[in-house]
Amino acid sequence: MNNVLTITNLGISFATDAGAVKAVDDVSLTVAPGEVLAIVGESGSGKTVTAKTILGLLPETATMNGAVILSSKDGSSESNIVSLTKQQLRQVRGTDVSMVFQEPSTALNPVYTVGWQIAEGIRAHGQFSKKEARVKAIEILGRVGIPDPETRVNYYPHQFSGGQKQRVVIAMALVLDPGLIVADEPTTALDVTVQAEILDLLRRVRDEFGTAIVLITHNMGVVADLADRVAVMFEGKVVEEAPAQKLFSSPQHEYTKKLLAAVPHVGQGIVRAAARAEARAPGWAEQTPVVEAKDLRIEYPGRLGRHGFTAVDGISFSIRPGEVLGLVGESGSGKTTTGRAIAGLTRVTGGSLKVLGHEMHGFKEREFKKFRSDIGFVFQDPASSFNPLLTIAECVAEPLVVHGRASNPGAARARVNELLEAVQLPRAYGDRYPHELSGGQRQRASLARSLALEPSLLIADEPTSALDVSVQARVLELFAELQREFGFAALFISHDLAVVDILADRIAVLYKGKLVEEGTGAEVLGAPKDPYTQRLLASLPVPDPAEQAQRREGLRKLRAAG
Amino acid sequence: MTSASTNRKRALAASAAFAAAALVLAGCSAGGSTGGDTKAGGPITIGTTDKVTTLDPAGSYDNGSFSVQNQVFPFLMNTPYGSPDVEPDIATKAEFTAPTEYTVTLKPGLKWANGNDLTSSDVKFSFDRQLKIAADNGPSSLLYNLASTAAPDDTTVVFTLKAANDQIFPQILSSPAGPIVDEESFSADALTPDDDIVEANAFAGQYVITSYDFNNLIGYKANKDYEGLLGAAETDVVRVKYYTEASNLKLDVQEGNIDVAFRSLSATDIEDLRGNDKVKVVDGPGGEIRYITFNFDTQPFGAKTADADPAKALAVRQAVANLVDREEIADQVYKGTYTPLFSFVPEGLTGATESLKGLYGDGEGAPDADKAKAVLEDAGVTTPVELNLQYNPDHYGPGSADEYALVKDQLEASGLFSVKLQSTEWVQYAKDRTTDAYPAYQLGWFPDYSDADNYLTPFFLEGGFLKNHYNNQEVNDLILKQGVTADPEERAKLIEEIQDKVAADLSTVPLLQGAQVAVTGKDVAGVEDTLDASFKFRYAALSKG
C-alpha cells in the first residue's frame, strides 16, 4: 500500500522580529498506513512546524518549498499540501488528515457544545443532516471512551476533565475516519497518570481504526510507549530516522545519543542518595529541622462567600539542614502552595509551619524579614522570574542590595561575577537583559540570584519543567553541584518522579493536598506502598520500548486491581 | 412617578384633542375658517429659541415665560399695538384716587376660559400671592412699591402704595409681575405646576393654551371671551415650537416648516434670509440694550485704586466713549440686528435722547481718536491706559465675544488703550461684577415694562443693581422726581435731563440697542403691528393669508 504521507525536501521560513528564521530545512519523511511515526526534538527543532505543515495550518508569515503529498485512506486520491488552494485544503482537512492538539482545554471552543463542534466537522464534508451528524458524534464519543455519550454530547467543554477533553479532541479528529492523525504533543499538558490513558487510547486508534499517527513530542518515554518509527529533528533537520526499537537500543547520531542520555531515569539517584546518607555526621538527624510542618493546612478563601478551597490538607514533614526533600505531585496536589508557604508568599491557615525556627502561621512580614536572607527561591518559569527592564547583574545583585550587603548593584558586581561563574555563566552575561538569555541560562542566573546570600534553605519550584531535556539535565547537575558546595537544605518541587529522584535525599508524594507517602528514593520508588504512588510510578513512561511495554502491562494490572 | 405623569399626559392629550382635531380639519379645508366669529386664517406656527421656565407668573422672571404669559393671561394695564405707553386692558379705568391709592375698575362680567368669573378678587389674589410666594426666580421685587391690594367690590381693585404718586405703578401692572391669575386654579402660597394650569384652562388672555409640551410645542387657540384692549385674535390656532439651536430655527423658517421665527436668529442667518425671497424679514424697535459698565472704584484711576483721581477716571471713560465705533459693531457683528445706542433710554420710548452722540466722537456717531487723545492728555493720563474689560459669553447671546473683541480692537487701534479682555461664565460673572472684581464690564438689559424709568431707576439711582459706586445727587433727585411727575411732557423733560447728566458722567457707556427681528413666510401678515416699543410679541396680531 502507498504511504499516507510523503514529505520531500520540505523547507519552511518565518518572518520574526529578529528577521527571517528558517524553521525547517530540507526534511523528507514518509508515514505508512497504520504506522505511528514519532517526530522528536527539543524546542526550536522544527517539529511542530512540520506537523502543522501537514495540515496546511502554517500562518501567512511562513513560506515553504518542497512537497507534502497526502493520500486518502483508501489510496484513491493524492494531494500536495504545498500547492493546494484554500478550498482544496479545506476538503482534505478532517477527511484525509486531522490533528490532535497539545492543550485540550484551548483546542475546544468554550462557547459551543462538544456535540456541535463534532457535528460541524462532519457537516463541513458532505451532506449530513443535523440528526445524522449528532448520531455520528455520539457514536464517536462512545468509541473514545466518554461514558454516557448521549448526554455528554450536549456538554460544554468546561464540563469535562482534562483527560476527557483530550478524548473529545481525539474523537473530533477521528470522526471522519482520516488516514492520518497528527498529534502535536498530545499528552504534554496532562498529568502523567492521565497521559498513560491517552497513550492507550491513541494506540487503540491505530489498532482499531487503522489510522496512521504522526506523533510530535519531546518526551522520550512517550516515544518509547507509542512509536513504531522515530525521526529525530534538530535545528530544522531530521538528523536520524529509525524504527523505535533500534533508535533506543543503538542511536547513531551524536545528538540522539546526547538526548537519550539526558533523559532522567527513575532509580538514577538512589545510589547517590544512599552515599550522601552514609556521609552524614552522626547526630545529624537530631538537628533542628530547617523546615518543620505539622498538620499544615492552607486554604484559599472563597470569593463572595463561597467555600474556600483547601490546597494543602494537614501535611507533616521536615527538612533537616543540608537535606534535599523532593516534593512530587500532579497538578492540584498542593506542592507549589507548600513551597510558597515556606517562602512566606502564601498564608498558612492551619497547623504549624516552622521555617528556620520561625512560626509561619500568622506571620508578620516585618518579623520574618530577617530570615529572608537565609531563604532562596527558584521559580518555575525562567521567562518571567526576571524583571525584563533590569540586567542580569542587577537582578542577581538585588538580594545583596536589599539586605544591605552592597549599596548599589554596581558595588555588588564583584560578588555577582563570582556567582555567575558559580552557575557557569560568563561574567559578560551580567550586562545582558533577561530576554537575551536562553531558558537554561536564565534558570542558572535564577540559581545565582537565589544563592547570592548563601541561604541555608533553597526552595526550587519546578525549576526545570520549562526546559528542554538536555538543558534540564545540565541544570540538574549544576543544582546538585551547588548543593554539595554550599550545603543548603532544599525543597525540590516537581511533577516528575525521575527528576526528583536524581536530586532528593528523601521524597514526599502529595496527592490532592495530602501527603500519601514519604521516604528515601529507594523506599518510595523502589517499593511504593501507597496505591497512588504505585500508579504514578507505573504511569511514568520510560525511554525504552521493551521495558515500557512491560510497564504498560503492569499499569494495566494495577488499574484492573484498583 | 410613571402613572402620575402618564395620567397628566393623558389629560393633556385629551384637552389637546379638540384643538388638534380642529387643526386637522382646518388643514383639510385648505385654510378655510372653522366656525365662530373669530377672523381666523389658517393655523400659524411660530418658532422661537426662547425658553419657558414656568407658566406661573409668580415663578418666572424671564422673556420666554413672559411672552407666553402675555398671550394667555389678562393684565390690568397693557400697551396697545404700536405704542409704548400703557392703557387699561381688562379694566375700564385706572387712576390715582389718592396719593397712595391707585384704583382700577374692571370691565364687568369677565370670565376665565374655564368659565370661572374673573373678578377683582382674582386680581387681589394674583398680587397677594406674588408677594407671598416671592419665588426664587419670581418677579415679586417689581412690586416694591405695593403695600396692599383690596377688592371692595367685584369690579374695583384698590392698590395701596408705599410711596405716593408713583407714575411707574401702572407700568408695573403690565410687567411680568402683572398677569392676573385664576384664584380657583392657582395655589395661593405655592407655585402651580404648568400642567395643572393648562389642565384647569385658567386663561383669559387673547389665547388659551390647548396643548402643552414643555419647551417643545405649545398649542394656542383664540379666546373668544377676551374683551380687553387688544381685541380678538386674527388667527384662531397658533402653535409655538421651541428650538434650542437658532440655526435649526432658521432652516425651518426658510423651508416653510414654520410661518414665523421670532427671537432669536443669529445675525448671519437674518442677513442670509434678507436675501431670500421666500421669506420676509420684519424689523421693529427693541427694548434690549447693551452697554459697558465702569466700576468707579476699581476702573483706572478709580476711587479705590492707588492713583485715584476722579478727573482722570472720567477722562478714561470719555476716551472710551470717544473711541467705540457702534456702527461698526452693529454692522460687522450684528449685521443690523442691533443698532447703535447713544443714550441710556432706547429709541422708541417716550423721552429717549441721543445724548452721547453730540458729546463724544465726531458728533455724528462715528468715533474720534483725536478727541479721545485730547481728553486723556488734558487730564494728564499717560497712555496707553491699561484696561481690564470683562464680558460674558453665554448670557447675552453668541455675539458677545465678537462684540468685545471688536471693542478691544477699536480701543487699541488708537494706541491709547491696552485692553485685557476676559470672559467669565455667567453665574460667576454675576457674582463678581457686584464685588468690585471687574473695573469695566459688559452688561445688558431687557426691560420689565416699556417705560424710560426702567432704564434709569435700576441703574443710576443710588443703590441700583449696578453697584458700580456711581452716585450723583442731582441725578438721584431727578430720577425720583420724574417718578412722581404726573404730567407726561414735564416728565419727558426730566427724563431727557437725566440722560444728559449721566452722559456727562458716563456711569455706563451705552453701545447697542437690540432690534426686534421677526422672519415670516411671505403669506404672513400683521407682524409689523406687534413689533413695537411695548416689546411684547402678540401672536394675535398675526394672520396667514
Next chain:
Amino acid sequence: MTSTSDLTVPRKPGLFSRLPVIHQLRQSVGLQRGMLVAGLVITGVFILTAIFAPLLAPYGFSQLRDESGRFGSQQPPSGEHLFGTTVGGYDVLSRVLWGAQTAIFVIVVAVVLSIFAGVVLGLVSGYFGGWLDRVLVVVSDAVYAFPSLLLAIVMSIVISGGRSDLIGGVLAAAISITVVFIPQYFRVIRAETVRIKAEAYVESARVLGASNSRIMFRHVLRNATRTLPLIFTLNASEAILTLAGLGFVGFGIEPTAAAEWGYDLNKALSDVTSGIWWTSLFPGLAIVLVVLGITLVGESLNDLADPRLRGRRRVAQASGLVAETSVVPGGTLVAGPGGLDGLESNATHPDTGLETRP
C-alpha cells in the same frame, strides 16, 4: 543547543532604535508600517504647526485688521484669506494654525497631570489591594460611568469659576480633562500592577525581603508603565475631542486669548445654515486630522505591542539562520513571546490548575 561556550552574543540594538516609537517603526511591516508612518507624519505636522504657528500663520489669532483695514466678517476664501474669515472677522487659516498650539498645550498638561495622578493611584491601589483598592475601584468606576463631557463642563466651572482667559481657560480645560482621564489611567495601571504583582520576578523580590516601596518602584512601576505611550496617544486624541466638545458647548477659551477649534466650530454653527461652509469645515477638519493622526499612531503601537495583532513580512525561502535557541526574539516592549515561540511551545507544564496564586 545553548551552552556557556557556544552562544554568540546577540548584537545589542543601538539606543536610538530602542527608543519607543522608533523601535516600533523598525518593527512594523507592510500596511501596519504604512498606518504608523501616516500617523507619525500627521502627528509630526501637527506638532510642527503648533511650534511654528507664529511663523506659519499669516495673521495673529485675534487679529481683526491689517494695514489695509478690517478683514470683515464671513468673507469667503480669497487671496488674502485662504480659508476665509469667521463671523467675528478673524482669519480662519490663522486660527486653525494657532489652534494647534492650544490643542497641544491642553494635551500635554492634561495627559501629564492625569498620568501622574492615575499612575500613583493605580500603583498604590493595585499593589496594596484591600479596602482602599476596593473603594478606589468603585469610585473610579463611578466617575467613569459619568458622561465625560458633562463632568468636564462642571469641572471647568468649578476650577476656573468659568473664567476663560488663556491660563484659566486652558488650565480649566486641561484639569477637567484630567479628572475625566484619571479613572482610565487608574484602571490600566491598576490592572497592570495586579498582573505584574503575580509575576515571578515580583514574587522573587518579595522572597528576598525587598521592601514594598522598592518592589513598587523598582519592579512594578517601570513595567506597569510600559503601555503608557500607547495610552498616551489614545488619550491625547480624547483630550482634543473633549477640549473641542467643551469649546463647542460654550465653555471654551476666549477668542482673544487663544485660538481653539471647538470654540470656532461653535461660532460657525449659525454660518452653516446660511451656506457659509469655510468657517466650520477647516477647524473641524483640523480636529479630525489630528485625532486621526494620533489615533493611527496609538493603534499601530497597540498592534505592535500585541503579538497576536502584529503583522510580519513574508520572507524569501532559505534566508536567515535556522533557529537554534529559545531566546525570545523581540525588543523590550514586546508584551509576550512572539516569533517561533508561538508555534513551538516549550515543554511547559502549566501547573495552573489548583496551584493558585493569591
Next chain:
Amino acid sequence: MTTVATTPAVPAGRPAGRKSKPAGGGIGRYLLIRFLLIFPTIFILVSMVFWLMRATGDPITAALGGRLGPEQLAERIHAAGYDRPILVQYVEYLGQIFTGNFGTTISTNRPVSEVLLAYGVATAELAFYGLLVAFIVGIPLGMVAAYFRDKGQDALLRVFAILCYATPVFFSGLLFKLVFAVWLNVLPVAGRATTGSELEMQLLTNPTGLYTIDAIQVAFQAGNTDVLIDVLQHAVLPSLALGLLTAGVFLRLVRTNVIGTLGTDYVDAARSRGVSEFRLVSKHAYRPALIPIITVIGLQIALLLGGAVLTETTFEWKGLGFVLIEFIKARDYVAVQGIVALLAVIVALSNFIVDIIAAIIDPRVRY
C-alpha cells in the same frame, strides 16, 4: 485571578481592570453582588455632583444676576436656604434621595421625576437608534476587517473606524446639516418630528413619548404612515452621527477580538477539521470574541450618553443630555442631581445587564 480548576483561555481583549468572573458556580451570588454594587456607584455620583454643583454657584444668581442687586440676591438665596451650612444641605439631600424623593426643579418648577421621564424617553430612543447603527455598521465590518486582516480592505476599514471616532458629533452634525439640509435639502436636521406629526401623536390616548412607537400607533389607528416616515426621517441623521461614533469603537473592538480568537487553538482545531474560513470567523472566532465585546458595550453606554449630549444639542433632540447642560447653566441643583442619579442608574444597570448577557453567551459562567 483564576480560582478553580483549569480555566480555559479567556478570549483576549478583556478590558483592563474588570474582575474576571469566577468560573462555574455562584453565578447568582455574583450577579447579586454586581447588583448591589449599583448603589455605591449611584451614591458616589450623586454625592460628587452635589458637592461639585454647590461649588459652581447658586440658581438664583444664575437666573437673576443681571437684574437684581447683590442684597436682593442674597435675600432670595437666604430665603431659599442655599446659604445654610453645606453639610446640612447634603444630609437633607441624602435624606430625600433615600426616600426616593427627587424633588422639584428649581428653575422650571417641575417634578424631577417628570423631567426624567419626559426627556429620558427621547434619549432612550436616540440611544437605541445610535446603538442600532453602531451594531449594524460596527460588528459586521469588524468581522470583515478581521477576515481581511492586514490587507487593503482591512486598512480601509480601520481608517474608517478611526474617522468615525475622530469626528466629533458636532462636526459631523454640521457637515450633515450642510450637505443634507442646506445643499441637498433631503433630510431634516432638527427635532424629532415635524410639528404636524407631533400634534398628531399627542392625539393618541396612550402616548409613550417614544416617537417611533407613537408613530406606529398612529399608523395603526389612523392608517396614516406619514407620521412614521416623518419620525424615521428625523431619526436618520442624529442616529448616524451618534451611531457612527460608537460604530468606530465597535469595529475596532470586534476586529481585535476576532483576530485574537482567530489565533486560538480552537480555531486552528476547527480549521483542521475542514471548517470553512467564513465559518471560522462567523462562528468560532466571533462568538467567544463577543464576550469581551459585550462587556465593553456596557462601558460604551457611558460614552454613548456622553455623545448623546452633543448629538442632542446639535440636532435639536430634546433629551436628557441636552436639558442637563441647560440645568447646569441654570445651576438647578435638584434637576442636575436627579438626572445624574438616573444616568448613574442607567450605566450601572446596563453594566449589570451586560454581565447577565455575557453569562448567557459564555457557558462557563452559566451553571
